[in-house]
Amino acid sequence: MDRADRGTDSEAKSAGMKKNSVVLPGDELAVSEEYLPGKYAYDDSGRIRALLAGRVVEDMVNREISVKPVTAARTPAVGDYVTGQVEVVQSNSAGVRIYYLNGKPTEKGFSGMLLLRREPPGRGARTRTYVKLGDIVRARVASTLNAIIQLSIDDPRSGVIFALCGNCGRPLLGAGNRAKCEECGNVEERKFANDFGQSPIQP
Ligand SMILES: [Zn+2]
Incomplete structure (x- = not known):
């Protein structure tokens, strides 16, 4: 399955994006009936998509889905x-x-x-x-x-x-x-x- 085929409405409703999944910009996170777009997410005509690469974070209380940017591992510092x-x-x-x-x-x-x-x-x-x-x-x-x-x-x-x-x-x-x-x-x-x-x- 290529990226264009991924995330039809029915699929998104049933599966959604698992918490902590790694997503790329444009990936579908959920449908807007289920979630509001949180940080680094946007509503694309009823589909919540990722603005940037990162991990999916679900806020069940506020029904928000966000993306936590992937940060590069830090470089060694004095004392490490x-x-x-x-x-x-x-x-x-x-x-x-x-x-x-x-x-x-x-x-x-x-x-x-x-x-x-x-x-x-x-x-x-x-x-x-x-x-x-x-x-x-x-x-x-x-x-x-x-x-x-x-x-x-x-x-x-x-x-x-x-x-x-x-x-x-x-x-x-x-x-x-x-x-x-x-x-x-x-x-x-x-x-x-x-x-x-x-x-x-x-x-
Ligand atoms: Zn020896």
Whole structure:
């Protein structure tokens, strides 16, 4: 059934638009015998139609039918926690593909930049490994200056929450700053979140 065929009078009377349905501009919401047009709805010769894309809201008390505009998921803000996968690692930063914002899935395709601390060069200085390619990390948004989502893993909640052994590819288990692979004995270093090793992982 194409859009032109949808919503004959009899169909609208019997079915109407279900509460919370997603509608597009011009979609029929109800017939005017049943409802008054509310916000973002209009009466088109006896048919109540949507003015814009959104979700259908029915006010049963006032017999009004409205459309609540679909709002874009907000962008990550300072203090939010995001969870994603490390997709690029450079000498002092890592790129993280963000899949969760404050524990809720986001499909907006945000990327964050994780700044990695470097120990000052000097005697005995060595490079610490904070994250590796493919790790799943939870991080706090530290800045959004210039539309760059800058991430931090300094607090205990933040860090790697899931990682695979670089040697054999099995999931790592661990505590503190090191994780040991139970399969091959390989020991790896990361900055782990305090709930690392929990299964299933909590974004
Ligand atoms: Zn292993």
